[in-house]
Amino acid sequence: MARKRANRIAFQGEPGANSHLAANDAYPDMEALPCATFEDALAAVKTGAAKLAMIPIENSVAGRVADIHHLLPHSGLYIIGEHFERIRHQLLTLPGAKLAGLKSVHSHIMALGQCRKVIANLKLTPVTEADTAGAARHVSEAADPTRGAIASKLAAQIYGLRIAKKDVEDAAHNTTRCVVLSAKPVKTNAKDGPVITTFVFRVRNVPAALYKGLGGFATNGVNMTKLESYQLEGSFNATMFYADIEGHPDARPVQLALEELDFYTSDITLLGTYPASPFRRTLKA
DSSP states (O other): OHHHHHTEEEEESSTTOHHHHHHHHHOTTSEEEEESSHHHHHHHHHHTSOSEEEEEEEETTTEEOTTHHHHGGGSOOEEEEEEEEEOOOEEEEOTTOOGGGOOEEEEEHHHHHTTHHHHHHTTOEEEEESOHHHHHHHHHHHTOTTEEEEEOHHHHHHHTOEEEESOOOSOTTOEEEEEEEESSOOOOOTTSSOEEEEEEEEEOSSTTHHHHHHHHHHHTTOOEEEEEEEOOTTOSSOOEEEEEEESOTTSHHHHHHHHHHHHHEEEEEEEEEEEOOTHHHHHHO
């Protein structure tokens, strides 16, 4: 039983969610464990119910996934990898339902926003659901031929729905970046190949602190691929920042850059150093 539990990868959402697809694609030999919330998915790893968690962090169309930046620093988990999942939305109906008879389409708010064209063309009323797979399940259970769902091909298979229109997303580049979390860090070496280092930090309340702190990355030739601010404790100040850089903390240029950042900031927390996804090479092509 312990071995079966250890070979699980947790994800947020119902079976058939896009995170379920990401877990299957990245770790086909692991059992995917659905969790109601992101907190539940992280807790599954901490308690040993799962070995890993597949957590979406940003989408090329919709941007940052809410709540994740707040959860990761306090999760007690480590980022050990990343995965880029191409998102392909399907318009699903009951078997035998006529596309012309649809009146509403149900899905997660992000999916609805990523499929505006088909919704407008078919003159459908969008209805927000907790997640895409849950929307597919609700449509299946309601047995109402006027309702459709925007969800994955896997959700169609699980809930016995028909793909009325395939790949209905507005943008062909629609891709979600996920991070893979573990209760233990995985050791990486600076010489093993391209790596990404993720950390959060708080800026000191002095003029130009952020500008001066980030200057060390420029002067030491360290590429910062992501920098986002977020608020803490109800404050409207951009007090915390989440960052991804290319490079290993053991590499001298990264060491120097982090030392300079530390001089102007506080509470630098490394969330993980992990192999860069091969997908990043296509981004630079």
